[in-house]
Amino acid sequence: MRRGRIFYFRKRLPKKLSNQVPNQFLCLSLRTDLPLDAVKRAARCSPSSSRWRKHTWTH
Numbered sequence: 086m087r088r089g090r091i092f093y094f095r096k097r098l099p100k101k102l103s104n105q106v107p108n109q110f111l112c113l114s115l116r117t118d119l120p121l122d123a124v125k126r127a128a129r130c131s132p133s134s135s136r137w138r139k140h141t142w143t144h
Contacts, residue, residue: 086112090118091114091115091116091117091118092114092115092117092118092120092123092126092127093112093113093114093115094111094112094113094115094126094127094130094131095110095111095112095113096110096111096130096131096132097109097110097111098110098111113130115127115130
């Protein structure tokens with residue numbers, strides 16, 4: 086997703102979480118206006134990333 090020149094990562098939250106928080110989406114700035122950098126940074130934010138799962142479920 087893009088706002089102005091900056092790219093953002095946007096992911097719908099699971100229903101269990103969306104019932105507890107007012108927002109149904111997680112939205113993070115990727116802090117870049119370069120499409121290739123945005124793709125790489127979004128891949129690191131993705132729930133399919135083992136790094137993301139390890140951090141999320143162990144903390």
